[in-house]
Amino acid sequence: MLVRLLYASRAAAPLKASVQDSILEQSRRHNPARGITGILCYSDDLFLQVLEGGRDEVCELYNTIARDERHREVRILSFEEIRERRFGHWTMGHVNLAKVNPSLLLKYGERAELNPFAASGHATMALLEELISAALVVGRGS
Numbered sequence: 155m156l157v158r159l160l161y162a163s164r165a166a167a168p169l170k171a172s173v174q175d176s177i178l179e180q181s182r183r184h185n186p187a188r189g190i191t192g193i194l195c196y197s198d199d200l201f202l203q204v205l206e207g208g209r210d211e212v213c214e215l216y217n218t219i220a221r222d223e224r225h226r227e228v229r230i231l232s233f234e235e236i237r238e239r240r241f242g243h244w245t246m247g248h249v250n251l252a253k254v255n256p257s258l259l260l261k262y263g264e265r266a267e268l269n270p271f272a273a274s275g276h277a278t279m280a281l282l283e284e285l286i287s288a289a290l291v292v293g294r295g296s
């Protein structure tokens with residue numbers, strides 16, 4: 155059975171490239187064997203991540219990630235059973251939220267800024283799906 159989980163969190167410290175690289179390296183090392191796909195969006199102070207895969211694998215990985223000291227205030231925004239993957243091309247694609255067009259943020263939110271802690275999980279997921287079609291996700295197939 156496949157599930158999709160979306161969470162948001164705040165970076166424990168302003169995000170450095172080295173932290174970002176190490177998270178992506180860990181994702182690429184572990185996710186394929188666990189059948190996990192998804193995307194990781196980040197800005198200076200925020201993470202948004204979609205995890206797709208088997209229910210046990212997604213829950214186990216989420217529990218590991220939630221304990222990671224590189225972020226805090228980890229909040230599940232959505233968890234659902236799915237029939238097919240939407241982020242299946244990415245072992246863990248990544249998106250720099252600073253590069254997202256403000257008009258795209260305005261389409262799904264009250265202001266041209268991202269606040270997933272206040273927005274509905276549905277709106278945030280719709281934004282992430284649009285990021286895929288806008289080809290802003292890096293790391294396809296890696």
Ligand SMILES: Cc1cc2nc3c(=O)[nH]c(=O)nc-3n(C[C@H](O)[C@H](O)[C@H](O)COP(=O)(O)O)c2cc1C
Nearest residue numbers: 177180181184185201203218219220222224225246
């Ligand atoms: C925002 C964030 C996203 C993460 N995403 C993943 C992931 O998709 N896959 C993964 O294996 N680890 C991910 N991690 C890292 C895990 O929390 C954990 O540090 C790692 O899996 C441990 O790997 P290691 O035992 O090889 O060092 C993430 C961490 C953070 C802070």
